[in-house]
Amino acid sequence: MKIAxxxxxxxxxxxxxxxxxxxxxxxxxxxxxxxxxxxxxxxEAVKLKELVDEIGLEICATHISFDRLKNDLDNVIKEHKLWNCKQVGLGIMPEEYRSSADGIREFLQEIAPVAKKLKENELQFIYHNHNVEFANYGDKTGMDILLEESDPDFFDFEIDTYWIQAGGADPAEWIKKVKNRMDVVHFKDMTVDGWDPQMAEVGEGNLNWPRIIKACSDNQVEWACVEQDVCQRDPFESLAISLQNLKAMGL
Structure with a gap:
């Protein structure tokens, strides 16, 4: 597994x-x-390509807005082809779909042709979870609906370890659940501040990283993307701490 x-x-x-x-x-x-x-x-997409090539970086994945995926997909495809980037991510479904099981199913209907067209162009749609997908609708969570009722040929996942834990679920178990449907995972840790959970650098919190990394390895996840939405220090320092800790874990 490579780190980004x-x-x-x-x-x-x-x-x-x-x-x-x-x-x-x-x-x-x-x-x-x-x-x-x-x-x-x-x-400009060309300018970004020039920069990453000059600096020596690879673009392994993106997050693209739902609006662009729906209304500007041809240009999204061109950009990803230019960047040699296969993984096209959506950070979260729009708010209007999140409040009910029927809304989540409507989202799946809306995104299906987008995901299919990406696949036809040798790209892969990936969905990034937060904790809201773990709301219960009867005997299923929203995340269960996304997993069970999306097309595995076109719809992949981008499990976020912090948000899985924040939703009351087990990050390692969910990495196993999406086996063969995830090439990119988000690594961020969780600690506590009083009563409240708080985002932390990988290895600085309470998540079970040996289990998480083993689950990723067993399921042949290609990319571990270090993310920290909220940092308690300079965010570049946070990225450095996470990278250092992951390397100490053997990645």
Missing amino acids: AQLYTVRDFTQTPAEIEKTLKKVKKIGYDAVQVSGFGPI
Whole structure:
């Protein structure tokens, strides 16, 4: 399994082309050789390709808005082909679909032709979970519905370890559940501050990383993307700590 930096972690530093260039160089200097593109401000696709090639980074995955996936898919496909990036991610389904089982099923109907067209163009749709997908609808959670009622030929997952735990589920078990349907996983840790859970650098919190990493290895996950939506220190330092800890774990 290869390690990448999910650049949503440093989104405050990627809002202009100049900031993006500076951030990519800093991430490379920390020790990452690959990134997931998310939370960027405007930048031409060709310019981004030039930057990552010059700096020596691979784009392993992205997060693309639901609106662009629905209404600008041809350009999304062209960008990913240019970047040599196969994994096309959606960070979360739009809010209007999240409040009921029927809403989740409607989302699956809406995204199905998008995922199919990506596959036809040798790209892969991946869905990134939060904790909201673990709301119960009768005897199933929303995540159960996504897994059981999506087309395994076109719809893959991007399990987020923190948000699985925050939803009251077991990250390692969910990595096993999506076997053969996940090439990219999000690694972030969880600690506690008083009564409240808090995001932490990988290895600095309470998640069971030996089990999580073994589950990923057993299921041939290709990319572990380090992400921390909220950092308690400089986010570049957080990325460095997570990378250092993962290497100490043998990755």
